[in-house]
Amino acid sequence: MANTDNKDMFASYTEDSIRSLDWREHIRLRPGMYIGKLGDGSSMDDGIYILIKEVVDNCIDEHTMGYGKQVEIKVTEHNVTVRDYGRGIPLGKVVDVVSKINTGAKYDSKAFQKSVGLNGVGTKAVNALSSYFKVQSIREGRTRIAEFERGVLSKEHKEVATSEPNGTMVTFVPDDTVFKNYRYIPEYLETQIWNYCYLNAGLTILFNGTKYISKNGLLDLLKRQTTEEELRYPIIHLRGEDIEVAITHENAYGEEYYSFVNGQHTTQGGTHLAAFREAYVKTIRDFYKKDYDATDIRASICAAVSVRVQEPVFESQTKTKLGSMTVSEGGQSMKAFVLDFLSKHLDDYLHRNPSTADALKKRIEQSERERKELAGIKKLANERAKKANLHNRKLRDCRFHLNDELSGKDKDIQEMKRRETTLFITEGDSASGSITKSRNVENQAVFSLRGKPLNCYGLTKKIVYENEEFNLLQHALNIEEGLDDLRYNNIVIATDADVDGMHIRLLLLTFFLQFFPDLVKNGHVFILETPLFRVRNKQQTIYCYDESEKQAAVKKLGGKPEITRFKGLGEISPDEFGRFIGADMKKDPIILSKDVHIQKLLEYYMGKNTQTRQEFIIGNLRYEKDLIDEETPAEA
Template sequence: MAENHNYTEDSIKSLEPREHIRLRPGMYIGKLGDGTSPDDGIYVLVKEVIDNSIDEHMMGFGKQIDMRITEEMVEIRDYGRGIPLGKVIDCVSKINTGAKYDSSAFQKSVGLNGVGTKAVNALSNHFKVISVREGQKKEAEFEQGKLTKDHKIVDSSEKNGTRVLFKPDETIFKNYRYIPEFLDDQVWNYAFLNAGLTINFNGVKYHSKNGLYDLLMRKLDEDALRYPIIHLKGDDIEVALTHTNQYGEDYYSFVNGQYTTQGGTHQAALREGVVRAVREFFNKNFDATDIRASIAGAIAIRVQEPVFESQTKTKLGSTHIGPDAPTVRSFVVDFIKKELDDFLHKNPDTAQAMLKRILQSERERKEIAGVKKIANERAKKANLHNKKLRDCRSHYNDKKGTDEEKNNTMIFITEGDSASGSITKSRNTKTQAVFSLRGKPLNTFSLTKKVVYENEEFNLLQHALNIEDGLEGLRYNKVVIATDADVDGMHIRLLMLTFFLQFFPDLVRNGHVYILETPLFRVRNKKQTIYCYSEEEKMAAVGKLGAKPEITRFKGLGEISPDEFGDFIGENIRLEPIILNKDVSIKNLLSYYMGKNTQDRQKFIIENLRVEKDEVEAV
């Protein structure tokens, strides 16, 4: 029998809430990350503070929110009622303290667990809260969740409201940076979902008159729309939808103002409702995939006491709208069936355009049915012995496992055996997979989806990602293109981006595609080694080490040993997200880089290369 004398009462420890948040931050804000993914922790911190201001607006208090985000500080000021002055410290530092447990005060709030702002406080180097109510002001300051300054209540001529300032703790959020495009999307979503609200963010006003209609107009290429966006509104529900010329389904779903990036019961009901409404209107039993092919939709609902599948609220788990209320499914499906049917009867031109798009999808599906069946059978046989894929144990679509594990899942798409070998040997086999390309992939620009099944490599990749029928089964949160930073590597990078943008644009739109950044230089002396990703970092490293350190220039991923590679794809991994600017047309983008205008492509590649003459230098 094993000895247990080391397992005593002293082994059992109780942590204060602040200590527990700092020890296990993933339980409160999901993954930490470094800011290169839109669901990284630093954006969740911003969201948790804004949510409180939004809830005040929803209750009818405050039509404006001021935001300022710099590298040094995040500042958010609302003009609601302000936190009751005697409870300011408790509300931002004591778990399970807040007004949202009183359903009469916050019937359809986002945050109901009393954790959000406390987690922001505990995970910040510096945190300050200021509340103004009826001519009086209360201020308190914290460091890593500990109260450092408790200011007395003073008179004030400022408007009512709450102001929060914080700086994320660099010891927890290592090497973080806020990416402007992600913040831009985050703020716009708040504006789209809250009519009448103005958000002043870093000197720019965000305001929406038409809600989800505006959201889709911002997200989609206007020249890709097959008919004007259908906009439907009811009590506690809003829907916008259209069909496009692009492949895939594209959805944006929200609950009580929260962007549910992973969907949930309401998004599933939207997909079902559209199919049922279309079948009944046209009196034809269309295949559901033909109806939903190329659809873009947005849905926002409000429910009492929503149940989410994780603390970060990215997937709705609620089955009912509220106590003694209809199910989410019946509420959404019934609304869409009635309202969409009414709309199509009143707008016959839109109905005909929709029918034309559905029939086109039906023809395309039948045209590739034969080759698709053969390709899928081939992929199924290859699945168990797929030499191109070195899989990992955890996956993004797993029903079990922690959010942190799922969010950290990634697949590296590599070129060449040497690079694949280095990554395979040094990867984390639990969360990191590798897919090897045998050379330059086919340029898929202007080709039809038939090529996805005819090309064995693309078909195997599609099955490895599990995205044939949409993103719901996506097996990896991050799809990472890992190629050399030379002419060939840049070209392969563009070819892979063309493939995803052409056939799976929602994979890019939803922030799942990245470029792996690997170091260009290794600067070292006998005591220390520094890896550098730019000329500027190299010069700084030389200045730090001094005394003529050895400088090695990496020309390709295959030159980097597996032991070294482990440092670049582990905790300190650097990923550059592929972000689609709202003003960029996918069609024009692909035509520019991958069409006949090869001079522009060559210029782009050359301008983005970082080339040094000497592999080894001595300074």
């Protein structure tokens, strides 16, 4: 039988089996290869933000070349418009530049030696993945417009005269058949825009009418990302040719980095960040003439590093990790370049600022003491965790992980799978059982809590090792030594929609903010949204996430449909649960606004019960209409 099947498969494999896709078909068939994961906008690296980035990158390259000091970005619910004041696309190539693969000006390394987009793919991907795409170029008093639908030219306007200043304007609407139920989160867009400003002195960006401009580059970035009261010494800001760094230390645990290449935010670091971390340790050791442990030197560091590299090589099309080993073709190695800069400029700075040097030394020695105090219990806890990991009933793991090495062909597909890796943290056997049975075993793992975790506010990191559950969670995430080897890109807290569930959420968020705040700051932590109601009749079932959706569903179905109120995750069957954690999963990101002081936030919500907090709770109580109807007599 097997032999017959093989013969049939051989016979069916003919010339007709071979297909050649045009550029548009390939992008739409494999969008992840070009823009990473699709997503719904709840993650800062979702595709809808990459679309904007690809268009703005071209504006930034024009600015870098000395053309155009302002970029205007307007984002409504689903419509995006980007206007720069650069030279404008040559009018005869307006259609080709956005619709012919490997077409662009950046292959001329003299014109764009240190730009971001080098392979002529970016705007073509935006065009192909948009239900509507319009490009307009204005050059020397003349303009031309071309319009597309899903990458297909729908209307090419004739070249006409104009009084508008030079530049390019792109308008697009992401295709909702590709990006389902998507939404733009303003905080993510604002962060994206600020990063452009920090890296491009003199550039003004108008975003929905608000002006963004940075005068001090990476110094402004660290000021925005840190809290002044928590800094151990003033931010060190150093600039050189093709490199800029900003460095300080806080009181938080872990290491926090912001790395950039040619204006591109490399969220996964790369050779430049590895070179910085190594060079920083060597420079500090040489300055103090003491062989401090590298972990003590970098503990609690918050730093930003930006380099400009000729013809950079990234590990994937989304350009989130640099692979280049040199700063220029046939030139100095990245490692030597960064070390030469820090060993001179950081060393000089510390000699000129003895108070900063003294504060930095105290921070390092404090980290050294804390590490030695933890050493004994850390060893015992890790031995316990190692044994538990052999038969870890708390963790149902998946096949792919964020820290897997990319190898062989199809690196873009591997990268896409890594970005989709998710760990659900849930409570109780029934809830974790439903998720485990319905999850995608390729990239979704489940960690099951036993009841409510400990409130760790005000405790030292010693508790992470003393508390078995925290220690196992730390090992499941692989974050003991920082985020470099984080195993899951998305950490999703999945609890019941009741008071106990909310309390568990707060306790877990306290754990992450207290000991691993960079997980939250880097957009890895989410809250899972699951439906509160199921409304159905014999023909249709509608799942509703709030009271208004329930009322709309009842009206739509008419008559007297069956209404089920889900009070816990365990009440949702595995078959039903699958649709809530799949492609249409709804998850709310945990976002820290720029003015949030983490320790004050935790003290307010998780510290001793204060009169102020009691008044806040009483003043913000919400009564759901359905609960009132269920629990209050009709005549009331």
